[in-house]
Amino acid sequence: MAAEVLVFNLLSGIAIVAAGAMIMMRNPVHSAIALVITFVNVAAIFVMLRAEFLAAVQIIVYTGAILVLFLFVLMLVNPDDLPEFHGARPLQQVFGFGLGIVLLAEIAAAILTRTVVAEPGPWTEEGMAQAGGNIQAIGQVLYSGYVLPVQATALILLMATIGALFLGRPDEDEEPSPSRRTVATISLAHTRGSDEPEIAALRAANVKHEAGDRDIIMARDADEFTSTPAEEEMKERSE
Amino acid sequence: MNELMPEHFMFLSAALFIIGMVGVLTRRNVLVIFMCVELMLTAVNVSFIGFAWEFNQLTGQIFALFIIAIAAAEAVIGLGIIMALTRQRDTVDINEVRELRQ
Numbered sequence: 001m002a003a004e005v006l007v008f009n010l011l012s013g014i015a016i017v018a019a020g021a022m023i024m025m026r027n028p029v030h031s032a033i034a035l036v037i038t039f040v041n042v043a044a045i046f047v048m049l050r051a052e053f054l055a056a057v058q059i060i061v062y063t064g065a066i067l068v069l070f071l072f073v074l075m076l077v078n079p080d081d082l083p084e085f086h087g088a089r090p091l092q093q094v095f096g097f098g099l100g101i102v103l104l105a106e107i108a109a110a111i112l113t114r115t116v117v118a119e120p121g122p123w124t125e126e127g128m129a130q131a132g133g134n135i136q137a138i139g140q141v142l143y144s145g146y147v148l149p150v151q152a153t154a155l156i157l158l159m160a161t162i163g164a165l166f167l168g169r170p171d172e173d174e175e176p177s178p179s180r181r182t183v184a185t186i187s188l189a190h191t192r193g194s195d196e197p198e199i200a201a202l203r204a205a206n207v208k209h210e211a212g213d214r215d216i217i218m219a220r221d222a223d224e225f226t227s228t229p230a231e232e233e234m235k236e237r238s239e
Numbered sequence: 240m241n242e243l244m245p246e247h248f249m250f251l252s253a254a255l256f257i258i259g260m261v262g263v264l265t266r267r268n269v270l271v272i273f274m275c276v277e278l279m280l281t282a283v284n285v286s287f288i289g290f291a292w293e294f295n296q297l298t299g300q301i302f303a304l305f306i307i308a309i310a311a312a313e314a315v316i317g318l319g320i321i322m323a324l325t326r327q328r329d330t331v332d333i334n335e336v337r338e339l340r341q
Contacts, residue, residue, distance in 0.1 A: 004243050012251040019255055019278055023262035028270050035274050038255070042281055049248065049292040051300050054284070054307070061307050066277060066314045073318045074270060077325050096264030100257045107253040111246055121296035138304070141297045153308045160312035167319030 008048060015041035032070050039063045050125065052134045248289035255282035269324065269331045273317050280310045 018037035025031045039062045046055035123137055131137040142150065255278060262275035284303040291299025325331060 005247070008243055008247055012247070012254075015251070016254050016258065019258040022274060022278070023258060023266060023271070028268055028274075031271050031274055035278065038278065039281065042255075042285060045248065045251070045285065046288055048243070049288050051288045051291070051303070054288060054300055054303050057304065057307055058281075058284075061311055062277070062281070066311060069314060069318055070270065070274065073321060076322065077270070077331055093265045096261045099264065100261040103260070104253060104257050107257075108250070111249045111253065118294045118296075120294050121298075123291075123297045124295045127295070137297055138300060142301055142304070146301055149305060153305055156309065156312050160315045164315045164319045167316070167323050 004048070008045065011041045011044050011048075015045070028074055029071065032067055032074065035070075036063050036067055039067070050128065050134065053138050245289060245293045248285055248292075252282045252286040252289065255279075255285065267333050269321055269333055269336075272333060273314075273321065276317075277310060277314065280306055280313075 015038045018034045018041065022031045022034035022038065025034060039058060043055040043058040043063075046052075046058060128134055128137045131140060259275040259277075259279035259282060262278070263272050266272050266275065284306055287299040287303040287306070289299075291297060291303075321331065324336065328335065330336070
């Protein structure tokens with residue numbers, strides 16, 4: 001059975017190298033591609049470990065859906081905003097790698113000294129063949145012992161959908177739609193030949209525009225109704 | 240080791256998980272950090288499926304299936320948050336996001 005070990009080592013080696021490349025790449029798109037390579041190799045290892053259904057699910061859900069979603073979001077992000085050429089502060093990097101090595105040593109010690117005792121179940125290769133295959137076996141176990149978790153998962157997926165809709169909704173302070181705009185004529189409230197505003201009198205008279213019945217908004221001076229939001233926004237951002 | 244041992248996939252799982260953890264700790268791009276979280280979830284799946292293989296059980300595979308479903312929901316929510324973040328702050332740098340710190 002040496003060939004099996006060889007294939008496993010090859011697959012896991014590629015998976016680990018690709019995972020390492022994922023956290024090293026500067027361009028997030030390259031990171032996503034490295035992650036695809038890792039996931040495909042992990043799916044192949046699932047096949048080796050008698051989990052054919054989960055290998056298919058891994059490829060469909062992870063590499064098919066989630067990674068496409070990642071790349072989609074990546075395309076929406078302005079490339080100029082991407083940080084890190086390269087990584088975080090050096091102290092943070094040294095700390096992260098050091099912690100990783102320490103944790104790997106700890107887990108290696110735990111794995112090499114482990115004494116796990118468990119009752120072997122009935123699902124050997126023969127048992128699965130008797131049930132009709134991996135998918136049938138999973139179906140039998142899933143829908144006899146785990147019906148409530150399946151329904152809870154369905155609820156979680158529904159919640160995620162609602163949450164995504166909520167998070168993706170357009171901003172509240174968007175420009176009002178054109179139908180909500182009122183049409184009016186802005187007029188300086190000066191009678192011809194005078195400098196004094198006579199707003200009260202003119203408003204009381206409820207003057208209408210000559211051309212029709214549209215309202216006339218009386219202004220004290222020319223700038224009263226011309227705000228300049230773009231300029232103010234620029235000032236706010238630069239502060 | 241001439242035969243496929245449980246230690247093989249346990250080391251693979253540990254390596255993938257720790258690579259994901261190092262990525263979360265050292266990267267600054269929110270999207271890459273999110274990819275690292277997905278990698279960590281997959282590493283746990285490798286463990287579950289490996290133990291299911293070792294003990295001839297299917298419980299591990301069932302759990303891995305649930306983890307994949309939860310990971311999909313988590314990806315949707317997380318990417319929605321990243322979208323909202325970029326719309327509001329125009330950045331994906333984790334160091335720029337400090338509203339909760341101040």
